[in-house]
Amino acid sequence: MCSLCLFSFGQRARADTSALDFSAISNIASNDDWCLGWEFDVLAPFAVTGLGVSDGTGLSPSGHAVGAWDPGGNLIASTTVYPTDPKTGAFFRFSSLTTPVTLTLGAGYVVAAVYPYPWEYGYQFFGEPDGWTVHPNITFIQDRFVASATLQYPTEAFGEVNGWFGGTC
Numbered sequence: 001m002c003s004l005c006l007f008s009f010g011q012r013a014r015a016d017t018s019a020l021d022f023s024a025i026s027n028i029a030s031n032d033d034w035c036l037g038w039e040f041d042v043l044a045p046f047a048v049t050g051l052g053v054s055d056g057t058g059l060s061p062s063g064h065a066v067g068a069w070d071p072g073g074n075l076i077a078s079t080t081v082y083p084t085d086p087k088t089g090a091f092f093r094f095s096s097l098t099t100p101v102t103l104t105l106g107a108g109y110v111v112a113a114v115y116p117y118p119w120e121y122g123y124q125f126f127g128e129p130d131g132w133t134v135h136p137n138i139t140f141i142q143d144r145f146v147a148s149a150t151l152q153y154p155t156e157a158f159g160e161v162n163g164w165f166g167g168t169c
Contacts, residue, residue: 017135018052018088018092018094018135018168019040019111019134019135019138019168032117032147033114033115033116033117033147033148033149034114034115034145034146034147034148035112035113035114035115035145035146035147035148035150035151035152035154036112036113036115036143036144036145036154037110037111037112037113037143037144037145037154037168038110038111038112038140038141038142038143038144038168039108039109039110039140039141039142039143039144039157040109040110040111040138040139040140040141041106041107041108041109041138041139041141042103042104042105042106042107042109042137042138043105043136043137043138043139044105044136044137045102045103045104045105045137046102046103046137047100047101047102047103048068048077048097048100048101048102048103049096049097049100050079050094050095050096050097051066051067051068051077051078051079051081051094051095051097051111051113051168052066052081052085052088052092052093052094052095052168053066053081053092053093053113053168054091054092054113054168055083055087055091055092055093058083059081059082059083059093060083060116061082061083063080063081063082063083064080064081064113064114064115065078065079065080065113065114065150065151066078066079066080066081066095066111066112066113066114066151066168067111067112067113067151068101068103068109068110068111069109069110069111069112069153070103070106070108070109071106071107071108071109073110073153075151075153076101077097077101078151079095079096079097080095081093081094081095081113082095092168107141108141109138110144110153110154111168112144112145112146112151112153112154113168114148114149114150114151116149117149142157142159143157143158143159144156144157145157145158
């Protein structure tokens, strides 16, 4: 799954623009405990006002932890997203951050969400999901994951997968 961010530009306190979105995904699975997400580069600074998780088939009532890491692997924002949180776009639910985090120009930011078994996550092999859009202030780099039932920096990349669509900003 992919984690998403909500972006804020200028003086707005909240934005409803997610880092990426799509209208359909090719695969849904549930086979273990995972912290799943993606890596991206920031092309222009922006504030992250919320983090989100993919909700293609429903979320755990106890919520899903989601986090964002800077290029050095430091956790810079985290929250828990619940099934009752607002939905933005076709697949993602978001929880606002208490304090927005500004991402500066740079390579190697990561966002990911925890999907404990048996909660399902989405993924896309070879190519983009239907209706794929990426915010112009970022570039999608690759999938990121780690086998874990807790929020951890996802150190692995599969390469063939266009993304594990769990967490987003």
